[in-house]
Amino acid sequence: MDESEQTTGLTLGIFAASVVASVVVVGILGAVVAWARGRGVNPSMALAYYFVGCLVFLVGSFPTGGFSVARGRTPRRPTGGGAFAAPSMLLGVLLIGVGVVIDVTHPF
16 A cells, blocks of 8 residues: 555545534434434434534543643643544534524425
8 A cells, every 4th residue: 555545534525424424413312312202303302412512522631641640740641632632622613603593494
């Protein structure tokens, strides 16, 4: 394999597929919760997108090191903020945006 053909990290195609899959899975999860509760689909789906989007954003912005409870303030290896930090934060924002669109437009 040629060096120019090798790719490392997250490619645009993988990110787009993960965004589509995330939107579909979270939407189905919100619809199932709405059905189980006997409530409206739109608010439940929007809430699912808000909740999962916030969690994904927080995971992406997790601290990159600094303080350890066990060792105090000593230099240590970073625990987060790697190659997937920015895509994870972007995915979280996109999921929150889908929640806002569903909350405002009430498509279902």
